[in-house]
Amino acid sequence: MFSSDAVESILTKYNVLVVTADNTDGDAIIKRDMDRADRKSLPTNLIYPADPSRPAIMLPEYLTPDIVIKAIESAAGQ
Numbered sequence: 614m615f616s617s618d619a620v621e622s623i624l625t626k627y628n629v630l631v632v633t634a635d636n637t638d639g640d641a642i643i644k645r646d647m648d649r650a651d652r653k654s655l656p657t658n659l660i661y662p663a664d665p666s667r668p669a670i671m672l673p674e675y676l677t678p679d680i681v682i683k684a685i686e687s688a689a690g691q
Contacts, residue, residue, distance in 0.1 A: 617678035662688040
């Protein structure tokens with residue numbers, strides 16, 4: 614899924630579930646999550662910490678391995 618071995622490694626290390634959603638049909642669940650993130654358009658890149666009391670981490674539209682790794686580590690409390 615990712616072209617970076619470092620990203621693949623961090624996904625495995627923290628047991629990250631990667632979800633890709635398509636909002637072509639205006640799915641209510643996707644809309645709810647986009648509303649929670651105060652987003653109106655796609656792509657919306659979010660990382661949800663395992664602790665549900667912590668907010669989602671909003672990532673930019675264009676991702677680099679470093680951005681993704683830092684966000685995952687932050688979500689993991691590292």
